[in-house]
Structures are given as C-alpha cells and as structure tokens.
Amino acid sequence: MTTQAQLHQWHELAQQLRVDSIRATTAADSGHPTSSMSAADLMAVLLSKYFRCDFSNPHSPNNDHFILSKGHASPLLYSMFKAVGVVSDEELLSLRKFGSRMQGHPVPILPWVDVATGSLGQGLPMGVGVALAGKYLDKLPYGIWVLLGDSETAEGSVWEAFEHASHYNLNNLTAIIDVNRLGQRGQTQLGWNTQAYAARARSFGWHAIEIDGHNLTQIDQAYGEATTIDDRPTVIVARTEKGKGVASLEDIGGWHGKALKPDQAQEAIAELGGERHITIQVQKPEGQDQPAVTGSFAQSLQLPIYQEGESIATRKVYGEALKALGAARPDIVVLDGEVSNSTYAVDFAEAYPERYFEMFIAEQQMVAAAVGLQVRQYKPFASSFAAFLSRAYDFVRMAAISRANIKLVGSHAGVSIGEDGPSQMALEDLASLRAVWSSTVLYPCDGNQTAKLVSEMVDCDGIVYMRTTRMKTPVIYGADEQFPIGGSKVVRSSDRDQMTVIGAGVTLHEALKAYDRLKSEGITVRVIDTYSVKPIDVQTLHQAAHDTDGKFIVVEDHWSEGGLGAAVLDAFTGNDTVPTYNGPALRLVKLAVLDMPGSGEPEELLHAAKIDADAIVEAVISLIRQPIGAAA
Numbered sequence: 001m002t003t004q005a006q007l008h009q010w011h012e013l014a015q016q017l018r019v020d021s022i023r024a025t026t027a028a029d030s031g032h033p034t035s036s037m038s039a040a041d042l043m044a045v046l047l048s049k050y051f052r053c054d055f056s057n058p059h060s061p062n063n064d065h066f067i068l069s070k071g072h073a074s075p076l077l078y079s080m081f082k083a084v085g086v087v088s089d090e091e092l093l094s095l096r097k098f099g100s101r102m103q104g105h106p107v108p109i110l111p112w113v114d115v116a117t118g119s120l121g122q123g124l125p126m127g128v129g130v131a132l133a134g135k136y137l138d139k140l141p142y143g144i145w146v147l148l149g150d151s152e153t154a155e156g157s158v159w160e161a162f163e164h165a166s167h168y169n170l171n172n173l174t175a176i177i178d179v180n181r182l183g184q185r186g187q188t189q190l191g192w193n194t195q196a197y198a199a200r201a202r203s204f205g206w207h208a209i210e211i212d213g214h215n216l217t218q219i220d221q222a223y224g225e226a227t228t229i230d231d232r233p234t235v236i237v238a239r240t241e242k243g244k245g246v247a248s249l250e251d252i253g254g255w256h257g258k259a260l261k262p263d264q265a266q267e268a269i270a271e272l273g274g275e276r277h278i279t280i281q282v283q284k285p286e287g288q289d290q291p292a293v294t295g296s297f298a299q300s301l302q303l304p305i306y307q308e309g310e311s312i313a314t315r316k317v318y319g320e321a322l323k324a325l326g327a328a329r330p331d332i333v334v335l336d337g338e339v340s341n342s343t344y345a346v347d348f349a350e351a352y353p354e355r356y357f358e359m360f361i362a363e364q365q366m367v368a369a370a371v372g373l374q375v376r377q378y379k380p381f382a383s384s385f386a387a388f389l390s391r392a393y394d395f396v397r398m399a400a401i402s403r404a405n406i407k408l409v410g411s412h413a414g415v416s417i418g419e420d421g422p423s424q425m426a427l428e429d430l431a432s433l434r435a436v437w438s439s440t441v442l443y444p445c446d447g448n449q450t451a452k453l454v455s456e457m458v459d460c461d462g463i464v465y466m467r468t469t470r471m472k473t474p475v476i477y478g479a480d481e482q483f484p485i486g487g488s489k490v491v492r493s494s495d496r497d498q499m500t501v502i503g504a505g506v507t508l509h510e511a512l513k514a515y516d517r518l519k520s521e522g523i524t525v526r527v528i529d530t531y532s533v534k535p536i537d538v539q540t541l542h543q544a545a546h547d548t549d550g551k552f553i554v555v556e557d558h559w560s561e562g563g564l565g566a567a568v569l570d571a572f573t574g575n576d577t578v579p580t581y582n583g584p585a586l587r588l589v590k591l592a593v594l595d596m597p598g599s600g601e602p603e604e605l606l607h608a609a610k611i612d613a614d615a616i617v618e619a620v621i622s623l624i625r626q627p628i629g630a631a632a
Contacts, residue, residue: 002220006048010216013083014044016276018245019269020079020092025259028096031104034243034255036076038180038213039147042238043080045219046145046176047282050227054284055086058111062285064142065114065130065375069123070149070178071105072257078102081112085279108403114375116401119394121155124148124175125365128161129372129380131173131233132357137333138291138376143227144173150190151183153197157395159204160365165233166205168357173233174226175206178213180242184256194237201235213238245272291376293330301328303455305479306447311472314450314505315411318468319344321454322381326352329458333373335359335366337384343411343468345383363388367395370406379407379458386410386426386467393432400437400463407457408433408465414557415597415605416506417470422597426467431562433465434534440464440485441534443504443564446475449531452483460485471602473509488537490544492527498624499551500526500544504533504564507555507591507611514616525620533564538571542581545572550584553591553619555611560592587626589619 017040025031046066053063068077075095081087087102094100101110105118115126127146134142152158165173181192190196198208207229211218219238226234242256243249246268260268269275304320306312326332326348333355340346340358349356359366363384370380389396389410399406413426433441440460444450450468457464476491483489491508492515503511508529515527526544530536545552556564569588574580593609606612 002217007216010044010048012276013048013278013280014040015245015272016083016278017043017076017079019272019275020082021075022260022265022268024075024078024092024095026262026265027093029259030096031075031259032072032257033075033259034249035070035149036073037244038240038242039073039076039178040244041214041216042147042176042178042219043076045216045223047080047083048280049220050223051145052142052283052285055084055112055282060285061138061140061291062142062287062289065144067114067123067127067144067146068106068117069146070120070152071117074104074106077106083278083280084282086112089277107401115371116398119398120149120152121157122368122395122398124161125157125368126372127173128165128170128365129369130375131165131170132168132369133373133376133378134172135170136354137378140289140291141287142172142285145176147176147178150177150179150181150188153177154189157364157368160362162201162204162206164359164362164365169231170233171230175233175235177235177237178240179238180240181251182242182253182256186253192239194239197237205232207232207234208237209234210237213240214244247271299327301325301455303451306475308475308478311474312447313470313472314444314447315342315468315470316344317447317450318409318454318466319347321451323347323351325455325458326355329379331377332379332381332458333357335370335380335382337361337363337366337388339384342385343383343409363392364395367392367399371399371402371404374405381407381409383409383411385424386413386429387424390428390432396436396463400439404463405461406463408463409468410465411468412470413467414469414506415593415609416557416602418602418605419599421599425597427559427593429467430533430558430564431566434562434567436463438462439534442485442531443467443533444531445505445508445529446473446477448475448477448479448481449483453531456483456485467505469506471506473506483531486532486535486537488532488540489529490526490540491529492525494524496524497526497548498524499553499620500528500548501616501620502528502530502552502554502564502568504530504556506557510606510611510613511555511616513613514620517613517617518620523620523624530564530568533567536567536571538578541568541571542583545581545586546583550586551623552586552588553616553623554588555591555616557611558592560590560594563592565590565592587623589623591615591619
C-alpha cells in the first residue's frame with residue numbers, strides 16, 4: 001500500500017530531477033530537458049523503492065543494472081546520480097563541457113554507466129545481454145531495468161531484443177517505454193497509442209502493463225507487479241508528457257534538443273517549486289553472493305595442433321580452438337547468428353551449451369548481447385559470415401564508445417569463398433573494422449596461426465575482429481610458432497631481395513606460389529605475412545622498405561579501399577603512433593578486388609580478380625622493369 005508520505009517523497013524527488021535537468025541543460029545551453037522531464041516520475045519511484053544498487057561499489061555482481069536507452073535524456077540520468085549522492089551539483093552543471101564526465105550522452109567513464117547509449121535502439125538489446133549473464137551465467141537475482149523512448153521503438157533492433165528476451169525467458173529484464181508522443185520533428189509513429197505498444201509486446205511473449213506515467217501510485221504498482229513475473233520479461237508502457245510540470249513546455253512540439261534560456265529556466269524552476277537538493281538512500285542488494293561457475297574447468301589450455309603440409313580451413317580451426325579455450329576458461333561465452341555449422345562455433349556449442357547463446361539471424365542483437373555479457377566480465381565471441389556483420393556496424397561502433405571488450409569473427413570473406421557469389425563475400429570488412437576506434441584486426445593464413453590468434457584474442461581489450469576463410473589452406477607454420485598481436489612473419493627473405501610482397505590469409509599462399517615461380521626465374525622477393533592488420537608491424541615493414549628499395553606489392557582479397565594495402569601505407573605516414581620513416585621512396589602496387597565478382601571456383605575468382613600468383617608474378621616483373629621515379 002502506497003502511503004501519502006511515500007507519494008510526497010517521490011513527487012519531490014521527481015520535481016528535483018526535472019529542475020536539475022533544466023538547470024544542467026541551461027548551463028550547457030544545449031541538451032534535452034523536455035525528454036528528461038517526461039520520465040522523471042518513473043525514475044523517482046524506481047530509485048526510491050525498487051532499484052537495488054551499492055553505488056559505493058558499482059561493480060558488485062549483486063547490483064541491479066539500469067540502462068538509459070534514450071541516451072539523449074542524460075540530464076535525467078545525471079540528476080539521478082546527484083540524487084543518490086555520487087555526483088555533486090557542481091559536476092552536474094558541467095554537463096556537455098569539455099573534459100566533463102557529464103557528456104551529452106552517457107558513456108562508461110562514469111562507473112555507474114554500463115554501456116554507451118545515444119544511438120537509439122541499442123539499450124534494450126544490450127540489456128538482453130546483461131540479462132542473459134544474470135540468469136544463465138551468474139545465476140544471481142539482480143534485475144535489469146531499461147528506459148526506452150517511444151521514438152526508438154521504430155528501430156528493428158528493439159524488436160530483435162523483444163523476441164530474444166522472450167525466447168530466453170528473461171524474467172529479470174524490465175523495459176520501461178516513455179511514451180511521451182513527441183519525437184524530434186513531431187509526433188511519433190504511434191503517438192499515445194499505448195495499447196498498440198502493449199499488444200506488440202504481448203505478441204512477442206512479454207508481460208505488458210499500461211500505466212499513466214505520471215501517476216505515482218500506478219508506477220509503484222507496475223514495478224511491484226513486474227518483480228513478481230517469473231516466467232517472462234515485462235514491459236511497462238507509460239503514457240507521459242514531454243516537458244511535464246511546466247505549462248509552456250508540456251506536450252509542445254519544437255522543444256526537442258533545446259535548452260531553456262536563463263529567464264525561461266528561472267520561470268520553469270519556480271513553477272516546479274524551486275531548487276531542491278534531496279539525497280536519497282538507494283537500497284543495497286540483499287545478497288552478497290558470487291557468480292556461479294558453470295561446469296568443471298580443471299584443464300590447462302591445449303590448443304589443437306596441425307601438421308605442416310595438411311590443409312584446413314581457418315574457419316574450422318576457429319571452432320576447434322574455441323572449444324579448447326572453453327575447457328580452460330570459464331569466462332568464455334559464444335554467440336552466433338544461426339550459421340554456427342559454417343563458422344564452426346557449433347564445436348563450442350556442443351561442448352559447452354550452457355555458455356552458448358543462439359542469436360538466430362539477428363546480427364544487431366548478437367553484437368549487442370556480446371556487449372551486455374562483457375559488462376559482467378565475460379569474454380564473448382560472436383561469429384557470423386563477415387558480410388552479415390556489416391548489419392551490426394553501428395552496434396560495433398557504439399561498443400567501442402562503451403569501451404567494450406568483445407571478439408568478433410567473420411567467416412566466408414573475400415572472393416575466395418567461391419560459388420556463393422558476391423552477396424556472401426565480405427570485401428569491406430577489413431576497412432570497416434580498421435576504422436573502429438582502438439580496434440584490433442587479425443587475418444590468419446593457416447591452422448596453427450589461427451589457433452594461436454584465437455587464444456590471443458581472449459584477453460585483448462577493445463573490439464577484436466578475426467577474418468576467417470571458407471576454403472582450405474595449407475599449414476605452413478609449426479605448432480611452436482608464436483603470433484603476437486601487432487607482429488608479422490617474414491616467411492621468405494634473403495639479402496638479395498628485389499622487392500617485398502605482402503599478403504595475409506588466402507593471398508599469403510598466393511604470394512608463396514609466386515615466390516617459387518619467381519625464384520626459378522632468378523628473381524628473389526621478400527614475402528611478409530601481415531596476419532595482424534591492425535595494429536600492423538611497422539618496424540618490419542620499414543626494414544623491408546630499406547632492404548628492397550621501397551618496392552612493395554600488397555595483395556588482398558578485399559576491395560582496394562581501406563584494407564590491407566591502406567594499412568601498409570598508413571605504416572609510412574608518420575604520426576603520434578607511427579615512427580617516422582626515413583628510407584627509400586615508397587613505390588607500392590596494390591593488388592585488390594576492383595570489379596564486382598560473380599560465382600565460380602575459388603581459383604577462378606582469385607585469377608579473375610588478379611590477386612592470384614599469376615597476377616603477383618606479373619606485378620613483380622612490371623615493378624622491377626619500372627624506372628626509378630616513375631609513378632607506381
């Protein structure tokens with residue numbers, strides 16, 4: 001039974017959240033006060049009664065998790081942090097200032113923020129990942145609360161989250177939709193039709209509750225009901241008004257993303273009852289349990305070993321190496337987009353089903369779930385065809401902003417996949433993943449190298465991407481070889497090398513074929529395996545340029561833009577992270593895919609794209625004959 005004293009306390013806290021959202025955005029002269037004001041009542045009740053968190057120990061495994069999916073309402077979130085005593089009023093008013101933790105949209109530089117939001121439609125999918133960790137891995141009773149805006153429900157990724165949360169019966173997940181009717185440019189798709197939101201959620205198998213989002217008693221009852229649902233996730237569909245509490249702002253269009261001027265803010269704050277500086281005590285989690293450890297992990301790491309000369313597809317090695325890692329590392333979890341029998345993630349799924357999550361054909365949800373899982377310190381590997389990862393590129397970009405540690409593996413890359421044709425051929429992946437902040441991009445060429453690099457990925461921070469291949473390739477490295485990230489291998493060299501040929505993955509083997517043919521004609525070249533595309537081995541490339549008069553041929557199964565050739569060129573630009581190159585002028589030829597491929601045998605497609613041994617031999621001879629100073 002809600003008491004009058006509680007209602008008064010919640011009302012006062014909600015008004016404070018509104019006032020502080022106005023004060024912060026007015027001080028910044030930018031931001032989203034009205035989007036913050038609509039959800040203030042919802043958040044006041046959540047903080048005061050239902051949210052369980054030890055804010056002094058933000059990484060406690062027993063804490064509830066709150067994700068602000070409508071990240072533009074960050075003034076509301078920061079006002080909540082002030083209300084619980086972890087952010088000062090002075091810091092709150094530094095919103096959007098250079099160097100402030102109070103950024104325009106939340107990022108995890110604040111220890112109470114799990115993930116970066118602001119690209120709409122991502123908070124609930126990431127909440128699914130945290131909820132998967134809580135229910136199936138940690139096996140702890142913490143709750144996950146996600147506040148969504150109504151506009152973002154137009155994103156397909158939101159409904160990917162709805163279907164996956166239902167599939168996995170995530171009763172620890174509660175979504176709150178702030179249905180304030182107004183988007184950035186006018187009315188939202190459904191306006192105040194809360195019945196439609198609820199019906200859609202129910203059709204996905206959720207428990208749905210419709211309420212007046214400003215009626216504190218209804219809010220209290222809805223949260224209480226949500227905590228009793230034990231067989232499915234719950235969504236609270238709350239009808240609200242944008243700018244609630246200030247007559248000149250309530251349900252008025254044209255205010256999205258606009259701060260009040262000082263005189264307007266002063267009047268609005270007075271209408272809301274003036275400034276308050278209430279500090280509330282949020283309830284701490286009742287239990288102090290530790291996460292469950294699933295299965296028995298007595299084994300030391302024993303990676304698979306492949307004999308030199310045998311042929312095996314690197315995608316298959318990925319699966320076998322992942323299975324071996326699963327025996328040694330209880331923190332490894334794996335997700336796949338319904339192609340696990342092609343990526344070979346199925347090997348892990350069969351061995352450790354309790355740590356495998358099928359994401360079906362929903363790549364956005366797959367990457368988002370990986371981000372959510374790493375919030376709880378797991379090491380997620382997410383795999384699909386490399387081409388299909390492009391569907392989730394915004395999630396990868398936002399994962400980097402979240403400082404997330406996730407491992408992505410894309411198989412079936414390049415024209416070498418053969419008959420499936422260009423819809424299945426990732427020819428942009430190296431460029432797109434290289435462009436992600438602080439990412440690591442790996443492209444192994446054989447079995448032993450792949451196994452070692454999968455092992456290296458586990459504890460590598462940031463977004464780590466591995467490109468694997470469909471076709472079998474010969475094993476050229478012994479099992480004792482080491483492949484540190486940021487390194488490379490000089491696989492052929494002499495003191496008479498006339499130029500350097502650089503490859504990775506499939507094209508490394510084509511370079512070796514070309515080497516043998518050129519050697520038989522008395523031409524010696526250096527062959528470098530740049531298995532670490534980012535970071536690339538600058539020192540080895542600089543040395544090769546010195547030794548071979550700056551003559552480079554880079555061959556890649558990728559479009560010419562942004563891939564391996566671009567990575568090699570970047571090694572000679574000289575900047576804060578790349579040593580200055582002082583050597584012969586660089587003359588570099590890029591052999592890459594230039595025309596739209598079709599279907600065919602892998603060898604036919606490599607030849608047609610002019611990235612096979614024939615093309616390398618021709619390019620080497622042409623560059624040798626080219627006069628010094630001629631354009632490459």
